[in-house]
Amino acid sequence: MSSIAAKSRQSDSWFSSDLQFDLLYPESIQRLASMHWTPLHVARMAAEFLATGEGVRILDIGSxxxxxxxxxxxxxxxxxxxxxxxxxxxxxHAEAARAILGLSNVAFIHGNFTQLDFKKYTHFYFYNSFFENLDGTDKIDDSIEYSPGLYNYYSNYLYKEFEKMPVGTRIVTYCSWGDEIPPAYSVVQSELDGLLRFYIKN
Ligand SMILES: C[S@@+](CC[C@H](N)C(=O)[O-])C[C@H]1O[C@@H](n2cnc3c(N)ncnc32)[C@H](O)[C@@H]1O
Known part of the structure; x- marks a missing residue:
């Protein structure tokens, strides 16, 4: 077997199940998976919809x-x-997993999404990232300040960024109430009893 085939076979095994994939991370991170990290079958459906062609650049807001x-x-x-x-x-943790998987079509940026230029991106993925700010919700850790005011601020900010995007922009939301989606976006598909929604801007 060539070394390229051997490498791809090694990487394939990480994607055989969520349990297997989560072993890329330490136990403290694995424990958060069911509540905070996208399951593989959801990522696959979202990627199918968002990856519309060569050269497309997709942003996960809160990765x-x-x-x-x-x-x-x-x-x-x-x-x-x-x-x-x-x-x-x-x-x-994301960088360490990327190195193990040997993927070159992915990058991680440390910062607040409000610092980014959305025009650099074609389509977007959003797993209800601001939810932690609401009272009584599960938190990832206690390293940041939470407040319902921040939930509203971030949701409004994202709404305005999405409003500025061109016709044809696609968004996938997972477990989101849709507070951040302007009316110009139509739901074109919905899966998992509405938990996973696929939008296109008209
Ligand atoms: C529910 S997790 C989803 C993680 C990842 N998208 C996935 O699906 O596996 C949401 C993440 O968004 C991050 N987040 C929340 N608000 C953010 C902000 N204003 N800027 C950048 N990241 C943010 C949180 O720290 C958290 O790691």
Whole structure:
């Protein structure tokens, strides 16, 4: 077997199940998976919709430990996936997993999504990233300040960025109430009893 085939076979095994994929991370991160990281079958459906052609660049707004970006990059090697994440420790875990998987069509940016130029991106993925700010919700850790005011601020900010995007822009939301989606976007597909929604801007 050639070394390229051997490498691809090695990487394939990480994607055989969520349990297997989550072993890329330490136990403290694995424990958060069911509540905070995108399952592989969801990432696969979202990537299928967002990766519309060669040269497409997709942003995961709040990329956590990179599970969406890494699996989408694996399923769609002709597209590029960026993740922006406010917690530097999670960026570290995402980078470590990327190195093990040997994927080159994915990158992680440490910072707040409000610092990014959305015009650099074609389509977007959003797993209800601001939810932690609401009272009584599960938190990833206690390293940041939470407040319902921040939930509203970020949701409004994202709404305005999405409003400025051109016709044809695609968004996939997972477990989101849709507060951040302007009316110019239509739901064109819905899966998992509405938990996963696919939008296109008219
Ligand atoms: C529910 S997790 C989803 C992680 C990843 N998208 C996935 O699907 O596996 C949401 C992430 O968004 C991050 N986040 C929340 N607000 C953010 C902001 N304003 N800028 C950047 N990241 C943010 C959180 O730190 C958290 O890691």
């Amino acid at each position: 956590g430990v990179g599970k969406f970006c890494l699996s989408a990059a694996y399923y769609k090697p002709a597209s590029f996936f960026d993740g922006v994440e406010q917690r530097s420790s999670l960026i570290g």
